[in-house]
Amino acid sequence: MTITQLQETKKGRFSVFADGEFLFSVHKDTFLLRPELAVGRQVTVETLEEIRLEDEALSCKEKALTLLEYSSHSAGRLAEKLRRHYPPETVEQVVQRLRELGLLDDLDYGRRLAADLLNLRGYSLGRVRQTLYQRRLDKETIDQVMGELSEIDQIAPIVALVNKKYLQKLREPRGREKVAAALQRRGYRYDEIREALSQVTEGLFDEGYEEEGEG
Numbered sequence: 001m002t003i004t005q006l007q008e009t010k011k012g013r014f015s016v017f018a019d020g021e022f023l024f025s026v027h028k029d030t031f032l033l034r035p036e037l038a039v040g041r042q043v044t045v046e047t048l049e050e051i052r053l054e055d056e057a058l059s060c061k062e063k064a065l066t067l068l069e070y071s072s073h074s075a076g077r078l079a080e081k082l083r084r085h086y087p088p089e090t091v092e093q094v095v096q097r098l099r100e101l102g103l104l105d106d107l108d109y110g111r112r113l114a115a116d117l118l119n120l121r122g123y124s125l126g127r128v129r130q131t132l133y134q135r136r137l138d139k140e141t142i143d144q145v146m147g148e149l150s151e152i153d154q155i156a157p158i159v160a161l162v163n164k165k166y167l168q169k170l171r172e173p174r175g176r177e178k179v180a181a182a183l184q185r186r187g188y189r190y191d192e193i194r195e196a197l198s199q200v201t202e203g204l205f206d207e208g209y210e211e212e213g214e215g
Contacts, residue, residue, distance in 0.1 A: 001048065003041045006031070016048075023048060026055040027062075053090070060086045060094045068103060072112070075104045076136025110137050110145040118152070122161040125149060127187030158188055158196035170201065 005017035013025040016037060026037070034051055036043050060082055067073060067081060075095050082091040098104045110132055117123040117131055125146065132142045162170070166179045176197060183193045 001043055001045065003037060003039055003043060006037060006039060018043065018048065024052050024055075026051065027058050030055040030058060056086065056090050057093055060090050061097070064094055064098060065103075068098075072109055073104075074106050074109050074135050074137050075099065076106075076138065078104065080136060106137055106141045107144060109135075110141050111148070114145050114149060118149070118157065122157055122186065124187035124189075124192075125152070125154060126189070130187070154188070154192050155196050155199070158183060158192060159199050161186075162196060162200045167200070170197075176201070 001018040003016065003018055004020050005015075007015045007017070009015055009025060012028055014028065014031040014037070015025045016023045026034075030051065031037050034054075035041075036047055036051065063085065064078060064082060067078060073081075075098075078098075079091050079095050082094065086094075095104065113135065114128050114132065117128045118125075123131065128149070129142060129146050132145060137145075161183070162179060166182065169175050169179055169182075172178070180190075180193050180197065183196075184190065188196075
């Protein structure tokens with residue numbers, strides 16, 4: 001095939017025409033690095049496909065870096081977003097390269113996310129695990145992150161959360177029941193909730209408050 005026209009687009013890419021027909025467009029870096037892209041050059045179909053795939057990978061990498069600049073991602077979540085625009089094999093290639101460059105580290109990402117969920121949002125360990133799964137971390141990484149958190153005291157965060165958000169509600173009719181339900185929705189176990197509420201309510205007895213029974 002013969003390159004018959006190279007036309008720069010408004011987006012700074014170059015449209016490639018061979019034998020009078022449009023084939024594809026490439027990034028200006030691809031255009032500058034591939035001497036085959038010159039008007040009048042004879043190019044095989046295989047070489048043109050190689051160039052197209054090379055440019056596709058470059059575009060995918062740029063998209064990935066833009067997403068990572070905006071916010072941290074797990075490899076799985078990043079790949080999921082990239083597959084909306086690029087073929088799976090191109091995405092896999094780019095994600096692997098970003099791992100090699102140290103720009104994707106699922107274990108570090110999981111540790112930081114888990115710490116934020118525990119310390120800033122007051123999540124239970126169960127809900128942390130669920131969120132890590134939703135962020136497309138693999139089971140091995142999730143198990144390692146959660147294993148490192150297994151010794152964390154789960155009662156103290158509940159006590160802190162109740163004192164911060166639910167103390168007044170405890171004084172309402174059926175307050176203990178409502179607070180317990182809210183904590184269960186956050187993923188805390190009943191035995192953890194019961195112990196935490198017992199600690200909180202020890203100092204709440206006064207004329208206007210009486211602890212409600214367990215049943």
